[in-house]
Amino acid sequence: MSAGTVVLVGSVLFMVGCSSNGTGLKDEGPASTESAAKTAPTPRASSLPTFERVDAVALVKADAKVSAQLKRDLKPCVGKQYPVDVTYGKVTANSTDDVIVNVLSCADAVGVGTFVYRKDGEKFQNVFASEEAPVYAEIDRGDLVLTREVYGKGDSIAYPSGQDVITYRWSGDKFTLHDRVHTDFSNTADGGGQPAPAITSKG
Numbered sequence: 001m002s003a004g005t006v007v008l009v010g011s012v013l014f015m016v017g018c019s020s021n022g023t024g025l026k027d028e029g030p031a032s033t034e035s036a037a038k039t040a041p042t043p044r045a046s047s048l049p050t051f052e053r054v055d056a057v058a059l060v061k062a063d064a065k066v067s068a069q070l071k072r073d074l075k076p077c078v079g080k081q082y083p084v085d086v087t088y089g090k091v092t093a094n095s096t097d098d099v100i101v102n103v104l105s106c107a108d109a110v111g112v113g114t115f116v117y118r119k120d121g122e123k124f125q126n127v128f129a130s131e132e133a134p135v136y137a138e139i140d141r142g143d144l145v146l147t148r149e150v151y152g153k154g155d156s157i158a159y160p161s162g163q164d165v166i167t168y169r170w171s172g173d174k175f176t177l178h179d180r181v182h183t184d185f186s187n188t189a190d191g192g193g194q195p196a197p198a199i200t201s202k203g
Helices: 003-020 029-039 056-061 068-073
Strands: 084-089 098-104 111-120 123-130 136-140 143-150 162-171 174-184
Touching: 056 068, 056 084, 056 098, 056 111, 068 111, 084 136, 098 136, 111 136, 123 174, 143 174
Parallel strands: none
Antiparallel strands: 084 098, 098 111, 111 123, 136 143, 143 162, 162 174
């Protein structure tokens, strides 16, 4: 075999080797993916919505629309932990966030009062109040939604007979009733003789 033939065979083998091992210059998949990941924009913390935190307990205790009985009963459950849930969001078409305060009982976390506060200047005004326990309020797509468990004779706290879901919508300078849904719960669960558990508004 001549020297020219040896060189030609070596070149062919080299080219075949490069195309069969999948690591040649045309294999650009990982490189392009890595490049795309590096160029992906990173969200800035400053773009996240902000809200003004309030002292919900102080707000409720200073509120003339809240009953004296609820104020007396509003005490810490453990240490300095008060039984209040506070939600911030827009529910009154205001330029700033509204504040929803749900006051619960320490023993069984049943909602005993719901209050909605709307900022007016430097103060928060009570624009909605309900102490018809059990009650719990949330914001759903800009509406105020109240959930009330319905208890019949002999019902325990964990197993109500039904549930009312009432939707209020802000109109002008007050809330108006928009929708009401009532559900009667089954008195058995899993075919066993036990009442159906309560469906809480907090998920």
